[in-house]
Amino acid sequence: MKEVQRAVLDGRADLAVHSAKDLPSITDDGLSIVAFTERRDPRDVLVGSTLADLAHGATIASGSVRRRAQLARVRPDLVFVELRGNIDTRLTKIPEGGAIVMAAAALQILELTERIADHLPIVEFVPAVGQGCVAVEIRADDERTAELARAVDHAATRRAVEVERAFLAELGSGCSLPVGAHAADGVLRTFLADPARHLAVGDVLDLAGSDADLELAAAAARAANASLQ
Numbered sequence: 001m002k003e004v005q006r007a008v009l010d011g012r013a014d015l016a017v018h019s020a021k022d023l024p025s026i027t028d029d030g031l032s033i034v035a036f037t038e039r040r041d042p043r044d045v046l047v048g049s050t051l052a053d054l055a056h057g058a059t060i061a062s063g064s065v066r067r068r069a070q071l072a073r074v075r076p077d078l079v080f081v082e083l084r085g086n087i088d089t090r091l092t093k094i095p096e097g098g099a100i101v102m103a104a105a106a107l108q109i110l111e112l113t114e115r116i117a118d119h120l121p122i123v124e125f126v127p128a129v130g131q132g133c134v135a136v137e138i139r140a141d142d143e144r145t146a147e148l149a150r151a152v153d154h155a156a157t158r159r160a161v162e163v164e165r166a167f168l169a170e171l172g173s174g175c176s177l178p179v180g181a182h183a184a185d186g187v188l189r190t191f192l193a194d195p196a197r198h199l200a201v202g203d204v205l206d207l208a209g210s211d212a213d214l215e216l217a218a219a220a221a222r223a224a225n226a227s228l229q
Helices: 002-009 065-074 087-091 104-109 143-152 155-171 212-227
Strands: 015-019 031-036 044-047 059-061 079-081 099-103 116-119 134-139 179-184 187-194 199-206
Touching: 002 015, 002 031, 002 134, 031 143, 031 155, 044 104, 065 079, 065 179, 065 187, 065 199, 087 099, 099 104, 104 116, 134 143, 155 179, 155 187, 155 212, 179 212, 187 212, 199 212
Parallel strands: 059 079, 059 099
Antiparallel strands: 015 134, 031 134, 044 099, 044 116, 179 187, 187 199
């Protein structure tokens, strides 16, 4: 990501397109996020088996500490192993008798949704901040490109992702704990865990549909962090 952002800052590229969930919570100096595209399905999914059909002690492959922490809360018997590589590579690494965890949106984009065995409900498995959304980043002073990029900005998605990012930003760039936040239908769901101590906290907050939601998200982050101290 840094290499792509450097290309924009250096003028070798006019814009960078990112998975919004991979963006740092604080935008680098000289850059501006001018568009958030309409969000696809934000849920996590299992490929290989449904959660209910996994045998006791089955193996789950995932490189995400958030996904591991959330699955361990529901199924503490599960065994976790790392999962790396591009989508095609990951789909070849389904453990025998187990499953891999992926973002539904990634499989939608590649038209591979037939591989999905189970959609994990957001009420229990809060997605990563910005999951399912694409963000467009440009030089902060490039108004011409900004005007063009705004054509793909989706206002409702932007409002939701900015609230989620406010939750993440309050935790700070140094936070290495599993984090999730998802805003939709007037509600913000949050998740923060400390797997080393087998602790996790979550909340569901009503949103006002205004700038006050950003402070609400920040306050929720402070409360969650305090609960894990």
